[in-house]
Amino acid sequence: MTPHKDNLDIEISLLLDAIYQKHGYDFRQYSQAHIARRVNNRMLITGLKNVTEVHAKVLHDETFAAELLRDLSITVTEMFRDPEFYKSLREKVIPILKTYPFIKIWHAGCSTGEEAYSMSIILKEEGLYDRATIYATDFNQQALNRAKQGIFSNELMKEYTLNYQLSGGKESFSKYYTSSYDNVIMHQSLGKNIVWANHNLVTDSVFAEVQMIFCRNVLIYFDRNLQNKVHSLFNASLIKGGILCLGSKESLRFNNAHTTYNELDSKHKIFKKKY
Ligand SMILES: C[S@@+](CC[C@H](N)C(=O)[O-])C[C@H]1O[C@@H](n2cnc3c(N)ncnc32)[C@H](O)[C@@H]1O
Numbered sequence: 001m002t003p004h005k006d007n008l009d010i011e012i013s014l015l016l017d018a019i020y021q022k023h024g025y026d027f028r029q030y031s032q033a034h035i036a037r038r039v040n041n042r043m044l045i046t047g048l049k050n051v052t053e054v055h056a057k058v059l060h061d062e063t064f065a066a067e068l069l070r071d072l073s074i075t076v077t078e079m080f081r082d083p084e085f086y087k088s089l090r091e092k093v094i095p096i097l098k099t100y101p102f103i104k105i106w107h108a109g110c111s112t113g114e115e116a117y118s119m120s121i122i123l124k125e126e127g128l129y130d131r132a133t134i135y136a137t138d139f140n141q142q143a144l145n146r147a148k149q150g151i152f153s154n155e156l157m158k159e160y161t162l163n164y165q166l167s168g169g170k171e172s173f174s175k176y177y178t179s180s181y182d183n184v185i186m187h188q189s190l191g192k193n194i195v196w197a198n199h200n201l202v203t204d205s206v207f208a209e210v211q212m213i214f215c216r217n218v219l220i221y222f223d224r225n226l227q228n229k230v231h232s233l234f235n236a237s238l239i240k241g242g243i244l245c246l247g248s249k250e251s252l253r254f255n256n257a258h259t260t261y262n263e264l265d266s267k268h269k270i271f272k273k274k275y
Contacts, residue, residue, distance in 0.1 A: 081114070208237060228256045
């Protein structure tokens with residue numbers, strides 16, 4: 001127990017305990033700055049005056065609790081997010097994956113699925129799809145339900161098409177979806193080898209033994225201890241020589257896991273587990 005915390009820290013800590021006890025979601029080791037920002041944002045939207053009022057609402061108002069839980073799980077994502085990263089993936093990682101007879105890839109924190117569909121497209125273009133299984137997991141069931149549907153807003157397609165082209169895409173991006181009113185539906189064949197599953201990185205255990213793990217733009221919300229814990233989980237899941245991909249603002253530098261990996265591309269945060 002740390003004495004002399006200020007009131008806001010105490011209130012937030014009590015709020016996170018309440019969320020865990022009442023709803024089973026453990027945000028107690030997420031970055032305090034992230035939590036404070038999101039709670040503050042919900043207070044502004046709902047006119048609540050302090051965190052203690054938020055606390056009471058979380059316990060007694062299911063709709064409010066669901067909204068706050070959604071706020072705390074940021075689901076912002078894109079297809080071919082950071083195209084240069086995907087370009088590097090095609091050049092440096094795909095040749096490694098080609099050496100395996102079967103490929104299992106885990107997308108941890110896949111949100112609404114854009115990342116997993118991007119991977120399906122790359123694997124198809126590289127002739128690897130038929131030997132691949134993509135495990136796409138998240139703890140946000142709503143996001144997973146949307147991911148499974150593979151329906152995205154038409155408005156996003158311009159940006160996604162550009163991302164795809166910049167990432168070294170080999171086809172016309174429109175080949176991968178069908179337009180329907182304001183939305184597009186990704187072709188069913190892209191989801192054929194994707195297994196969507198609910199998995200909580202904080203409370204659940206090892207998921208599968210895999211050749212590659214994507215965990216991009218998730219650990220950024222966790223404190224150092226929780227990052228270390230999740231990296232142990234990844235270590236236990238990844239085969240020797242396997243690939244770990246993090247987000248552009250994430251690093252292994254200050255982490256216990258850094259001795260386990262060699263950098264395959266330091267700029268794009270691609271690591272290879274040592275033998
Ligand atoms: C910002 S999104 C990143 C999505 C995608 N990886 C990308 O980079 O575009 C973060 C995702 O992590 C998920 N997440 C946060 N905490 C998690 C946890 N404890 N277990 C599993 N997923 C979690 C959120 O629900 C959200 O979908």
